[in-house]
Amino acid sequence: MKLFAIKESAGMALRSIRSNLGRSLLTTLGVLIGAGSLIALTALGNGASKAVEESLQSLGANLLIVYSGQPRGTALVRRNTSNIVPTLSENDLEAIRELGYVTMAAPESSLNAQAKYENRNASITIIGTDHNYPLVRNYYPVYGEFFSESDVDTRRAVVVLGSKAAADLIGPDIDPIGERVRVNGQPFTVVGVMQSKGNDTTDNQAFVPISTFLRSLSGGSKYAAINVQAADMAIMREAQSAIEAELLRLHGLPSMDAADFYIANQLDVLGAAQGTAGTFTLLLGGIAAISLIVGGIGIMNIMLVSVTERTREIGVRMALGAKPGDVLLQFLVEAVILSVSGGVLGIAAGVAAAWAFSRFGGMAVAVSADAVLLAFMFSLVTGLFFGGYPAFRASRLDPIEALRYE
Amino acid sequence: MDQPVIDLRDIKRHYIMGPTTVRAVDGVTLSIVTGEFVSIIGPSGSGKSSLMNIIGCLDTPTEGSYHINGETVQGLSRGRLAEIRNREIGFVFQSFNLLPRLSALENVELPLVYAGIAARQRREQAMEMLAKVGLDGREKHLPAELSGGQRQRVAIARALASRPSVLLADEPTGALDQKTGVEIIEMFHTLNAEGSTIVLVTHDMNIARQARRVVRVLDGLVVSDGPAEDAA
Structure with missing residues (x-):
């Protein structure tokens, strides 16, 4: 009805x-x-x-980044670590790797450098890191390979170019693998080219072993940052606390207020x-x-x-x-x-x-x-x-x- | 004697207008049985319209009792009154009151819509009623496409559609020319001969005399009630 x-x-x-x-x-x-x-x-x-x-997910899964110094403003993740005064040591890196919540960790320091191939020049960002970097940052070579652990141990002068850096310096007509480029005058052998992230800043980077970086490019022995992959999304907070406690202890500091490092948690950034x-x-x-x-x-x-x-x-x-x-x-x-x-x-x-x-x-x-x-x-x-x-x-x-x- | 279809007992309808009380209907007793053809006549202001509204269940009396077809009317909700109107009363208005956007057939169907009758049966019944008033073939016409007499015949078909107990016509010839008016009155005679009970409200004695019984109303009271031949 x-x-x-x-x-x-x-x-x-x-x-x-x-x-x-x-x-x-x-x-x-x-x-x-x-x-x-x-x-x-x-x-x-x-x-x-x-x-x-x-864009945050593409940084890498379960990523925590330990930075030297204090946070600047609200931007937790820093695109460029070249102007950071490094405070993180190899000892810190080893200690973080030992923590239960951590799957792997990769150091990172960078500087802006002039790269030269034959008569071509390009300004690129050189990042010193180790063989764990591709896994931690979810960022892989498409051509050739990333450098290996033994390259890091033996301080070999090898470089993996970002896609834009490779295109600018060597161009599409020559197979870049095995070519020699000079970075700030030092010779490096190209072993790989990274995938494009569709982002000029990222694609204009080049990666060298951290040991080589410290010895021949930057001097010093400390890292600007340590990229850490937590074991699981669910325990990222715990991982962050554990790293903070460990580093405070190692640096002999009382609390995070006085710390010479800080941690960018992907969850916070995402949130x-x-x-x-x-x-x-x-x-x-x-x-x-x-x-x-x-x-x-x-x-x-x-x-x-x-x-x-x-x-x-x-x-x-x-x-x-x-x-x-x-x-x-x-x-x-x-x-x-x-x-x-x-x-x-x-x-x-x-x-x-x-x-x-x-x-x-x-x-x-x-x-x-x-x-x-x-x-x-x-x-x-x-x-x-x-x-x-x-x-x-x-x-x-x-x-x-x-x-x-x- | 048959049970009356309309049974008014000492009906009063008073309106309170500020400090004064208007006694529009002031004690009317009236019975109408099935098959009667009754005129209610009176000048304007006599209370015949108020009486008609009560008979038509558009209004309820202030005092008195009203039974239609044995059913008590006073004290009912608006919704129940609407149901009674739908079932018991077929209205024919002076100005036809057809809905201008609906076809003749759809206008005739309206009371059946509110009676809750399904579309197909409704259509059949409405067609039958239109044929009865001589308008077969005009089903699809809009009111504006029909003459005054035809419109009033659509209105009569609509009033008959739900087979009400009483056909209540308010000055049904008032908006028509002489000749057409006569045709409409003829139609009432025919319908009455076929058994319809008709109550015709008018101020015109010539029209009122067409009924078999004339009820004169003045100042809210019935002043005479008798066969048409006796009405002056």
């Missing part, structure tokens, strides 16, 4: 919408824009969030970045929700006008046996059809806009099923809420007054 009434109401509502098509479309536009912007803007927000997450992106998404979603409410007010306005215009019709329907509930349902269903069709069109428009953002704007977008569901539910609730009052007014009309209405 109730289902029957809804079906009848939908029939009446569709007829009424059709007979006022222009006005109905304009009314729908408000909800359409609201739902569309909800989809498109949250897609942008989610896309940004995903992009940040992916901070996701927090920012989450706020961004929420903000954009909020703006969209407001426009959806504005659309709802538009629907309420037009439904109130419609109820007034159709007062006599309501009177006739009541005289013929329409109960207050029938009249309420008729106008409510009409408002819901308007707002939901606006919502559905808006979802389509939003998905199309998100696609256009990514296709023509090169932006990272991610349309989430949640956002689609939210937009749909929101438009439904908008119709029920803002259609409710006009429908209630219609149902409360006195049939005698309504029949007399001119």
Whole structure:
């Protein structure tokens, strides 16, 4: 019976919408824009969030980086370690490797250097590290090999070039393996070329054994940073605490406040970045929700006008046996059809806009099923809420007054 | 004697307008039995419209008892009143009151929609009623595409559609020319002859005399009630 009434109401509502098509479309536009912007803007927000997450994941799984010195500002991960005064020793590295939570660790120091191949020059970042680096940073050679443990032990003058460094110095026509390049005047033999990370800063690096680096390029014996891979994502906090305690002990320091090192935990970085992106998404979603409410007010306005215009019709329907509930349902269903069709069109428009953002704007977008569901539910609730009052007014009309209405 | 279809006992309808009380209906007792053709006549302000609203279950009396087809009307909710209107009363209005966006057939179907009758059966019943008022072939026409007389016949078909106990007509010829008005009255005679109970509310004695019984209302009271031949 109730289902029957809804079906009848939908029939009446569709007829009424059709007979006022222009006005109905304009009314729908408000909800359409609201739902569309909800989809498109949250897609942008989610896309940004995903992009940040992916770029951090690509650093390497379960990564902790111990840096010399104190953190600067809020950027925990430092792209460039060349201007850090090194405080981490080989002894520290060995101690970290002994800790239970740690799978492996690789030292890192760097400097900006001039590289030369025949008569070509390039400014590149030279990173001194050991054979564990590819595994710890999830970053591998595509051609040739990374240098080995024995290369590190024997301080061989070998280099693995980043993809851009290789392209700039040697070019595509010559097999780089076995070629000799000079770094700050010192000769090195190329043994490998790294995969491209699609990031010029990373791709313009070159890797040499840390022992060679310290001996012939930088001098000194300490490392700027130690990259640590924790055994599991779940124990990264414990790993961080264990490393902190061990290094404080080794350095003879009382607490982290006085420490000459700090640890960038991938979780913290991820959390901070996701927090920012989450706020961004929420903000954009909020703006969209407001426009959806504005659309709802538009629907309420037009439904109130419609109820007034159709007062006599309501009177006739009541005289013929329409109960207050029938009249309420008729106008409510009409408002819901308007707002939901606006919502559905808006979802389509939003998905199309998100696609256009990514296709023509090169932006990272991610349309989430949640956002689609939210937009749909929101438009439904908008119709029920803002259609409710006009429908209630219609149902409360006195049939005698309504029949007399001119 | 048959049980009356409409049974009004000492019906009063008072409106409170600020400090004064308007006694629109002030103690009317009236019974109408099945198959009667009754006119209610009175000048404007006599209370006939208020009485008609009560008979039509659009309004409830302030005092008195009203039974329609044996069912008590006073004290019912708006929803129950709507059900009674749907089942017992067929309204015919002066200005037809067809819904302009609906076809003739859809207009006739309306009371059946609210009675909860399924689409197919509704359609059949409505077609039958339109044929009965001589409008077969005009089912798809919108009211605006029909003449005044045709519109009123659609309205009559609509009033008959749910097979109500009483056809309640309020100045049904008021918006029609003389000739068409006569045709509509003819139709009432035919329907009455076929067994319909008709209550016709008018201010026009010439129309009122067409009924078999005339009830005169003045100042909220019935002042005369008798066969049409006796009405002056």
